Amino acid sequence: MIKIRDLVVILGDFKLEIPSLDIRDQEYLVVMGPSGVGKTVFLYTLAGFIKPIKGRILVNDVDITDTEPEERCFPIIPEEYCLFPHMTVYENIAFGLKFRGVNYDKANDKVREIANILEINNLLNRYPESLSAGEKQRVAIARALVVNPNVILLDEPLRNLDPRLHSKAREFLKNLHKKLRFTAIHVTHDIVEAITLGDRIAYMEKGKLLGVYEPHKFIESQYGKLYIEALKPVIKYLG
Amino acid sequence: MNRVSAEKFLILLYGISSLAILLILLPIIALYLMGDPETFYKVLFQDPILSKEAWSALFLTFEISILSTIILLIIGIPIGYILARFDFRGKSILEAIIDIPLLTPHIIAGIMVISAFGRNGIVNRILMGRYFSVEDDVLGILLAMMFVSIPIMIDTIKVGFASVDRNLELVARSLGVSLHRVFLSITLPLSARSIIAGCVLSWARAVSEVGAILIVAYHPKTINVLIYEWYTTYGLKYAVTLSILLLSIFIVIFAAIWVIYKK
Numbered sequence: 494m495i496k497i498r499d500l501v502v503i504l505g506d507f508k509l510e511i512p513s514l515d516i517r518d519q520e521y522l523v524v525m526g527p528s529g530v531g532k533t534v535f536l537y538t539l540a541g542f543i544k545p546i547k548g549r550i551l552v553n554d555v556d557i558t559d560t561e562p563e564e565r566c567f568p569i570i571p572e573e574y575c576l577f578p579h580m581t582v583y584e585n586i587a588f589g590l591k592f593r594g595v596n597y598d599k600a601n602d603k604v605r606e607i608a609n610i611l612e613i614n615n616l617l618n619r620y621p622e623s624l625s626a627g628e629k630q631r632v633a634i635a636r637a638l639v640v641n642p643n644v645i646l647l648d649e650p651l652r653n654l655d656p657r658l659h660s661k662a663r664e665f666l667k668n669l670h671k672k673l674r675f676t677a678i679h680v681t682h683d684i685v686e687a688i689t690l691g692d693r694i695a696y697m698e699k700g701k702l703l704g705v706y707e708p709h710k711f712i713e714s715q716y717g718k719l720y721i722e723a724l725k726p727v728i729k730y731l732g
Numbered sequence: 733m734n735r736v737s738a739e740k741f742l743i744l745l746y747g748i749s750s751l752a753i754l755l756i757l758l759p760i761i762a763l764y765l766m767g768d769p770e771t772f773y774k775v776l777f778q779d780p781i782l783s784k785e786a787w788s789a790l791f792l793t794f795e796i797s798i799l800s801t802i803i804l805l806i807i808g809i810p811i812g813y814i815l816a817r818f819d820f821r822g823k824s825i826l827e828a829i830i831d832i833p834l835l836t837p838h839i840i841a842g843i844m845v846i847s848a849f850g851r852n853g854i855v856n857r858i859l860m861g862r863y864f865s866v867e868d869d870v871l872g873i874l875l876a877m878m879f880v881s882i883p884i885m886i887d888t889i890k891v892g893f894a895s896v897d898r899n900l901e902l903v904a905r906s907l908g909v910s911l912h913r914v915f916l917s918i919t920l921p922l923s924a925r926s927i928i929a930g931c932v933l934s935w936a937r938a939v940s941e942v943g944a945i946l947i948v949a950y951h952p953k954t955i956n957v958l959i960y961e962w963y964t965t966y967g968l969k970y971a972v973t974l975s976i977l978l979l980s981i982f983i984v985i986f987a988a989i990w991v992i993y994k995k
Contacts (some may be wrong), residue, residue: 540906562905569906575899579921587908592917640907 494518495539495644495676500548502531502538509534510701511548516644519674523691525711531700534681536646542566552643568637572649574629576621582608582632583617589640607635609658610672626654627662634669644676651686663689684720685701688712748899763979766972775973786974789958796870796954797938800877801931804885808930812889813915816900834883838943845875845948872949877938885934893919925993932989936982 495516502509516522516572523578524532537543539550541562550558557565576585582603608614611631621629622708637645647675649705651662667690671678681687685706687694694711696703703716776784815827833841849855849866856864866872896919904914920927942956952958955978963971 537902540902542902542905562902563908564909565906566908567906569903571899571903573899575897575903577900577918588904588917589909592907592909592913636907646906649824 496549496551498537498539498549498551500545500550502534502543502545504534504543504564507531507534508700509538511535514695514702514705516676516678517692519600521670521675521677521690522690522695522705523677523679523681523687523693524695524697525684525687525691526697528682530697532682532697533648534700535697536569536648536678540569540642540646541565542567548706566640566642567646568640568642569633569646569648570630570633570637570650572652574626574633574653575635576624576632578621578630580620581617582613582619582621582624585621585632586617586635586639588636593640603639604635607639611635611669627658630654630662631665633668638673638675642675644678647677647679649681650679651681651683654695659685666690684717684724761981763972763975766968767976768973771969772973772976773972776977782970785849785953786955786977787960789953789955790977792870792873792952793939793954793956796873797877797935797965800874800881801885801935803874804878804882804934805927805931807882808821808885808889808919808934809927811862811886812891812930813919816893830886831883833879833881838880838941839947841879842876842944842947845872845879845944849875850948859872866948866953868949870949870952873945873952876944876948877941880941880944881934881937884937885930887934888926888930889923892923892930895926896922928989932986935987939978939982 497511497514499513499517500509500511524535532612534543538545541557541560541564545558548558549556552565553686576582577588580588586604586608587600589675590603594605595603604617605614608617611634612626613635616624616628616632621632633650634645650666651659654662663686666679670690679690688711691708693705694708695705696711696714696716698716704714706714706717712721776786777783811830815823836844845852846867848870849864851865851867855917866875900918900922901914904918905911909917940956942954942960945954945957946960953961955974959971959974959978962974
């Protein structure tokens with residue numbers, strides 16, 4: 494379990510405050526809020542790239558607040574996926590294993606196993622530039638999952654996808670999580686993404702965590718109602 | 733009406749561009765037209781004194797300029813990385829200092845090198861009597877070449893490192909890979925083109941240096957000093973011969989690099 498207590502981050506004029514947040518093992522937590530509220534800052538703080546001025550981050554009761562990003566192993570999947578362009582898909586997925594001293598045979602088995610689960614074994618010899626956005630997303634997820642992370646951090650991973658592929662991608666993520674039960678923190682400003690994917694939804698505004706809800710309770714909350722209100726014309730139009 | 737104006741504007745642009753190209757090509761063509769095959773053969777192969785002087789100056793220039801490039805590469809990578817990736821107090825001052833040799837007249841660059849490392853230079857004064865001087869020495873040529881080409885190497889490498897998406901490095905570190913391994917496996921390979929460009933440009937700058945070298949070390953003679961000497965002693969005909977040789981080597985090397993880059 495990941496516990497966050499009294500976390501405060503200051504970046505220039507911006508202040509991020511997370512008074513208390515627990516992320517359960519194998520949970521898919523969606524962090525939601527309007528653009529510019531500090532969701533990405535929160536992710537990069539968890540990953541260790543931004544140091545908080547106050548507060549603690551604990552993983553299974555071990556304080557990791559001051560540990561370096563590479564020691565935390567909280568892989569990030571940014572919205573543009575950031576696959577290494579000079580490496581094949583295979584080399585991208587194997588990257589984390591290679592530098593962690595995993596021997597070649599074991600690494601090879603793990604890469605092929607995860608590629609099989611994510612249905613990308615036919616892409617292993619290709620370079621990222623030749624992949625579609627959906628394929629890149631799968632490779633980025635495989636690269637993150639193969640290192641047995643404590644948690645994977647997804648920063649608006651569906652943002653670059655064609656809207657027509659959104660539901661397919663959501664379904665894919667949902668099924669993958671059901672199958673592998675990894676812990677994930679997924680940042681988005683999209684209510685549909687949050688409700689369909691999240692085991693729980695952490696809602697942020699103006700740099701502050703305002704509450705954590707089950708999806709159905711979020712819809713009924715004062716914050717959720719605003720989003721549902723915005724969707725009403727579409728629902729009405731569709732009958 | 734608009735279409736006619738656009739066409740006229742394009743003709744004007746092409747006209748001005750053609751003049752610029754002519755300004756570059758005309759002296760090159762003129763140099764080759766001025767070349768005399770007989771003198772060329774005599775200077776480079778027939779006359780034992782002249783040919784020995786020419787070839788040894790050419791090899792010396794290439795040896796020292798390659799050494800200068802290797803040293804600058806070793807220096808340029810860490811400085812370029814620091815400037816591209818970190819913000820710190822005094823960074824813009826450091827960047828301005830690095831670019832000083834670009835703005836310094838070459839004769840003054842030579843005077844500066846002598847002031848630091850010459851017979852009566854600062855270093856000798858600090859050493860208090862222990863003799864150290866780079867005047868008329870290979871080391872002097874090396875220092876003069878390094879001084880004039882260091883900004884090109886650092887700036888080109890810096891631009892290369894800065895052009896690598898920082899998120900790639902963050903993602904790599906978040907996968908549990910240490911900073912120095914991320915540098916070696918992600919940043920460095922993705923900046924390779926800029927690093928190679930930095931090497932080629934700073935090498936070319938080092939080879940072409942003459943002003944600073946004339947002041948620091950007239951002897952042993954580099955190819956440019958020899959061209960200058962032959963021009964003042966024997967006249968244009970002999971200087972043209974050596975110039976054609978050096979320029980042809982440059983063109984072949986740059987053409988080869990261009991073909992490799994294209995591939």
